[in-house]
Amino acid sequence: MNEMLRVDQLQKVFTMHQTGQKRIVGCDHISFSVRKGEFLGITGKSGAGKSTILKCLYRTYLPTGGHIFYASQQFGAIDLASADERKIIVIREKEISYVSQFLNIMPRVTALEFVMESLLELGETVSSAKKKAEEMLDHFIIPEMLWDTFPRTFSGGEKLRLNLARAMVRQSKLLLLDEPTASLDQASKETVRERINELKQNGTTMIGIFHDLDFMDSVVDHNYKLESGVLKEV
């Protein structure tokens, strides 16, 4: 039907060669599905494996078992767990965005360019990308005087908001959010909620990890809990 993503028995086991081939289970037997336009929220204790699941979906981690069926616009039904790297690169460019729990290394481009890049990758013109990027920076309350500076000197909250602006300036098919409100004040959280609702209205499917349960309840359609390695809807 309208299934956007179906995760089937996802497993990620890390083998640490530096410490005597130690095996660490990131997640195992994880199954769930998300329909187009839905928001699925995940909670769970620290170390439960929430980020691991998200990173497998984005293929920063290469799954060691299971499938991640995704309805790609470019390629049709595709298993992200085993898809060719080149296809993953295109899907990241065009369809799936990801905001990591810990900030990516900051690029050596200005904040405005950083947000614009996200739209230029989709083929937007420079002038339209600039306009939308400015609106988004404004929406996430990033002071205008910072727009043409390099983000490496930004505060923690500013960096997070900038990453959110980059991921949310576009209408992604699938948006993965790992603790998107972790270090934000109430006013900033409000701007995130507004943008999430806009994206949802326009059909973006989302999966988010939250510690802030009140915030999560106010945006998600389904609430999942990862407990003792088992992911269940609550």
Next chain:
Amino acid sequence: MSDLTDRPILNVRDLNKRFGRGCVHCRKPEDLPGLSNRCPYCGSVWACIHVSFDLYEGEILGIVGESGSGKSTLVRSLYFDAPVTSGTGEIASFKEGKANIFTESAQQKRYIKNYLMGMVYQNPWLGLKMDFSSGGNIAEKLIAAGNFNVHQIRQRASKLLDHVEIPLTRMDEKPVHFSGGMQQRVQISKALANNPSILLLDEVTTGLDLSVQARVLDLIRRIQRESHTAMIVVSHDLGVIRMLSDRTIVMKQGRFVESGLTDQILEDPHHPYTQLLVQSLL
């Protein structure tokens, strides 16, 4: 922009390179005793062993590995600086990708270098004629690529130097008097002179101080954004690779030990050597 309907613009299969004349113990890389790529009997080195990869349009492919792992040998083999021992290489825009570039005539190899490739050497003395002016170095590459109009050559040379932020007032100076970072930038503009479809960059930031390194990396990113030139970036520095490349190959003792999306190599390395390398970065 990546277009998957495209074939790779370069594909290399089973490239092997041995330095030294070899003996009965090292005729093939498999004959070598132990894990080393150096023959204990005759001292020959298999610097590249069964190297295979594809390079796609517009992508930056990173190659990382410790000193002596064969990175420079690989890119210098692609640039025909030394003949390979065996292997095939095909370039989509050369004879419709149906010829093995490594077995072409010297004249055809010159054509490929002059028209299709650019190279930035680890050592600027290999890439530049130090007793020519900077403009002259670029002119040389332009002439080799079939441009003979003196006025146009000068115009293009000044544009290229401007692009890498070398003041035009210094166009007629010899690079021997330039700083290391400036020499690398002149090398980059020379390498770009013929609008190559493949740009090879060997340790383009080593030996430069940190602020200059950053500017050279910025320049490479800018070039990639603006021209979508496919690049192979070689570095022993994972930080450089992280900044530049989409996909990364890890090399050790002449062999590819792991390859993957750059963020996957960094966050989920599989091979013991890659895990060690990544640990030393963090």
